[in-house]
Amino acid sequence: MSRSPHLALIMDGNGRWARQRGLPRTAGHREGAKAVREVVESAVRLGVGTLTLYAFSCDNWQRPRTEVRALMALLRRFLSEETPTCLRHGVRVQVIGHRHRLSPAVRKAIEACEEATGSGRAMTLRLAIDYSSRAQLAKAARSVVHGFPEELERALRLTNHPLDSAPPVDLLVRTSGEKRLSDFLLWECAYAELHFVDTLWPDFGEADLEEALRELGRRRRRFGRVEDAPASRDEPARVG
């Protein structure tokens, strides 16, 4: 049995996009949010099963306060304004990462969007907010010590969702020419194909997504086996 691919995106380059135009960094993030809207709709059209976006890392709290505030406002707006679109396209939204440091308004927007879109089956959109893969893995390790098997299970899936069953990442894309994982989905990317593109995130669109999926289709994925071994049940369908 094959499944639709899990695509993970590190959306990098908003700041450089803005600097190139003499604009404040926050203008780059605003434009980045527009690219997110386009990419989510394209991903549904192109048959992506799960799309995980790195929206805000735990380390991003160290950015200037105005930038953090602008990012949080964009996330909150995205969650409330995109809920109807997600519903229309059958997109289920889930947020992974810590929640306790987010403002009540952002938490409320997350809960409302997750609740409203919970029955979407066309694609799962996971937004990583206040997210750190190492923190999740450390949490998993701690739950072993304390003997909480269910919590361990949840932590290894790197999510707060008891019902979430995100498959492993098939393709990880990072924009802007940087080639790092930056503490993103380290466990889930164990066998992910990596694709680095020079495009700055605000310029990333449907054509780039199609090219990334074509690239996934060209990769020879062996999962540690030899070429002619039977395919795993968990292997994704080819797209694009």
Ligand code: FPP
């Ligand atoms: C990295 O670019 C980008 C981020 C830390 C934030 C990503 C946020 C968005 C794309 C917009 C809001 C998200 C959603 C889901 C609505 P950078 O600022 O580090 O760019 P630079 O490396 O060029 O400075």
